[in-house]
Amino acid sequence: MTAGEKKEYWRWQENCWIDESKNWRDAKIITAGIDVGSVSSQAVICVDGELYGFNSMRTGNNSPDSATNAINGVLEKSGMKLEDVTYVIGTGYGRVNVPFAHKAITEIACHARGANYMGGNTIRTILDMGGQDCKAIHCDEKGKVTNFLMNDKCAAGTGRGMEVIADLMQIPIAELGPRSFEVDEEPEAVSSTCVVFAKSEALGLLKAGYSKNKVIAAYCQAMAERVVSLIERIGVENDFFITGGIAKNPGVVKRIEKLLGTKAAETKYDSQIAGALGAALFGYTLMQKQGASAKAA
């Protein structure tokens, strides 16, 4: 970093991965899910209903370009072409702006389906902590939504809120969670109704002599309290699963678990791909129903 260059503390790590043990050329049905969110975009490719690869990156200022960049990343890594993909489903905030998608499905249904794959068919309650909204979802053993609720009116309790705090504290976003535990005692939560108020309050606490870690702990607690009040409206039934970028922040996850009195199910997959994965799985089911005859089209 050169002098005068601003460090982007909020920038989370983009990720592209493919399963080297699978050969997509052997697959009968290849489907893709594109989740264009307000903060991040993911492309997931499934071969015969199994996760093959994904790309997770920041959403730009243009949804079609974000969708194209996301899918190109995973296509290039796998040596696949877009024409090799049988069916594409768009989801997320920019789902209707995915130029190569055959169909759009809401992120609520896709997250439930993705969580069902990632956490198993015992998952009943899902908390999706997205970039600029938060969703509480109930689903059945097949990952079909039975109850949902979302809050997208403000950024409090969302990934964007955490990015704001990372920038304010000048601490890389991935370190916020672990550092929130490095406090002598758990502080009171800051304002949880508005990110702007929370930021003002955090500044006030710093001036009052709070350590950065203590302010981060107060913010993590506020975020946990906010989403717990949301999820309690629909009720928590085990197993419980968290999707979205905030699932990677132990400072928030552990506090949510403490407030709910239940532990979130763990997964070996990247929690941010749940929506795109669900979309790809919807595509697979659809293709199975149609006998995969749409490949030529």
Next chain:
Amino acid sequence: MIANYGYKDGSGEYYISIDTDKCTSCTAGRACLTGCPKGMFEIITDDYDDEVAAVKQSFRRTLAFDCTGCKPAGGYTSLPCSTACTPGAIKHSW
């Protein structure tokens, strides 16, 4: 499926819940469409290809204000939307 449309903000929780399982075999002739004085409801095809009622996107963040006229202070003793929906699919959280 119970679909909750609305939000929570500093002033409270404002959600309209729709039990969409009751919409698929609606016996009220889609009365929600005309029952709401503001025309806040629409019929959509959901992700599972069922035709169900939903709150229009443009109203989902302003329910506290949009529904005020239909609350007791507005002279109503029961909500027009809930009354029109005889299968009982529509409920307000506040």
